[in-house]
Amino acid sequence: MTYDNLILLCFISFLILINAQQHDDEKDLPQDLYQSIRSSKSSFDAQFQRGQCPDHFFQIGNECLYFATDGKKYSWYQAQRVCIRQITRSLERQTSFVLGKTFIQPTKGVRQLILNTPEKTKILQALFREYDELNYAIQLPPDYNTLQRCHDDKEDYWPNYCVKPESPNATCFETSELGSNHICLRQINCNKRYSRLACEFTLPGNLELTASKFRHCPKARGLHQRLSVWAWVLVAVGAMLLLLLILGGILAFIRNSKTESTDIKQSIPERRSTGGQIIDDVSRPRNDSFIEPMLVRAAPSNVSDTDYLQLQSLKRVVPPTIPTTK
Numbered sequence: 001m002t003y004d005n006l007i008l009l010c011f012i013s014f015l016i017l018i019n020a021q022q023h024d025d026e027k028d029l030p031q032d033l034y035q036s037i038r039s040s041k042s043s044f045d046a047q048f049q050r051g052q053c054p055d056h057f058f059q060i061g062n063e064c065l066y067f068a069t070d071g072k073k074y075s076w077y078q079a080q081r082v083c084i085r086q087i088t089r090s091l092e093r094q095t096s097f098v099l100g101k102t103f104i105q106p107t108k109g110v111r112q113l114i115l116n117t118p119e120k121t122k123i124l125q126a127l128f129r130e131y132d133e134l135n136y137a138i139q140l141p142p143d144y145n146t147l148q149r150c151h152d153d154k155e156d157y158w159p160n161y162c163v164k165p166e167s168p169n170a171t172c173f174e175t176s177e178l179g180s181n182h183i184c185l186r187q188i189n190c191n192k193r194y195s196r197l198a199c200e201f202t203l204p205g206n207l208e209l210t211a212s213k214f215r216h217c218p219k220a221r222g223l224h225q226r227l228s229v230w231a232w233v234l235v236a237v238g239a240m241l242l243l244l245l246i247l248g249g250i251l252a253f254i255r256n257s258k259t260e261s262t263d264i265k266q267s268i269p270e271r272r273s274t275g276g277q278i279i280d281d282v283s284r285p286r287n288d289s290f291i292e293p294m295l296v297r298a299a300p301s302n303v304s305d306t307d308y309l310q311l312q313s314l315k316r317v318v319p320p321t322i323p324t325t326k
Helices: 003-028 042-047 075-093 116-133 229-283
Strands: 059-061 063-067 106-113 172-179 182-187 198-202 292-297 308-312
Touching: 042 116, 059 116, 063 116, 075 106, 075 198, 116 172, 116 182
Parallel strands: none
Antiparallel strands: 059 063, 063 198, 106 198, 172 182, 292 308
């Protein structure tokens, strides 16, 4: 066998393998993607419509959702592959999604349904309520377990877990019955549990939804968490300036107190000398001739007598003047 024949044989084997894989993919395609077998109900059709999406899809916001109604079920990982490969290939055959023989490529391609909006929960509950359809294999968004639920008895269409997952990093879930036409999320074995197919894609020209749109109530954050680094720097500088002002006021008060005490010590001798001069002036006899009242102690005749203090006039004797001869 020549080298050229060997290359030709390998090429033919590769083409056969590709055709066989495509044939297997065709067998795995859900049959209702081509022919809808879900009956029409006015209550469901009025709320969920095709919109701009291909046949058998429902438009929710800027996304198109597909839910298989019959046919083969898949393991969780198989459902991912079917959405990415087979559903994308089936869209290429739909004239409603092809313009000028050119396939309109969905944003980020087709993927397994991600339960990240309350509207998706509503349609899943409606499928259960109207058509008794459950057990759809789904993904959860990365922030599903980090967002804080409000717990205010208001309907937020945020499904709970049927049973708390064994691990917070669990990825494989399916919808299950909670009762009263509500659904819950049940963790499943990714390879052994077979579930219904649920796929979605973002309409061309729109950004892919990455964060959850469920109503949540953030926890009240402390002051140290709310303030930025620069805010903390400003607070520290302001505290230092305030401390310096307080210390400066204390030092100024101490300095003024020392100055006042020194002035008081220096004024005491001056007051003493001034007081002695006043005493001398008082003890010096006066030259005026005015009659001044004074108290003269009289000898009390009776202890109980309180009239021994008598006000008497003290007359100053003025010597007679001698007339002078001229």
